Amino acid sequence: MTSSAHLLWLAIAGVAGVLCRAGVSTVVGRVGGDGFPWAVTIVNVTGSFAFAAIAAATPIRFLPTGFEKILLVGLLGGFTTFSSFSYETVRLLQAGHTTAAVGFVAANNVGGLLAVWLGLAAFSARAP
Numbered sequence: 001m002t003s004s005a006h007l008l009w010l011a012i013a014g015v016a017g018v019l020c021r022a023g024v025s026t027v028v029g030r031v032g033g034d035g036f037p038w039a040v041t042i043v044n045v046t047g048s049f050a051f052a053a054i055a056a057a058t059p060i061r062f063l064p065t066g067f068e069k070i071l072l073v074g075l076l077g078g079f080t081t082f083s084s085f086s087y088e089t090v091r092l093l094q095a096g097h098t099t100a101a102v103g104f105v106a107a108n109n110v111g112g113l114l115a116v117w118l119g120l121a122a123f124s125a126r127a128p
Contacts, residue, residue, distance in 0.1 A: 006066060010074040017078025047080035051087050 021043055028039035051072060058068040076083050085108055092101035 006070070009070045013070045013074025014078040017075040017080075019078075020075075021079050043080045044082040044086075047076050047083035048086040050079075051076050051083035052090075055087060 024043050025039040028042060032038040054068055054071050054076075072084075089101050089105055092098075092104060
């Protein structure tokens with residue numbers, strides 16, 4: 001696959017992932033209401049499962065060469081980046097890098113929460 005074709009398929013897959021996420025959010029929002037962020041939870045959990053399934057299938061050549069990147073980065077990147085976070089955390093744990101895994105989780109969660117708080121404080125009329 002040429003570089004241009006690869007980028008085009010990556011973009012198409014990304015759009016498909018975004019549309020899937022929007023669909024899940026719409027359907028779950030109608031059914032689940034606003035009490036708990038079920039749509040985000042469903043997207044993150046199903047995206048993590050799909051990421052692991054694709055990553056596991058790749059070494060046994062279940063997928064054509066290069067296609068896994070289109071699915072992982074494009075489709076699932078558009079659907080949820082949490083799947084990458086989950087996968088990388090498990091890979092660190094499997095490799096025996098427990099301290100790095102804990103640091104990775106802490107840096108992403110604490111850093112993400114802090115970034116949201118700072119963004120709200122800096123750009124909204126009502127600081128948290």
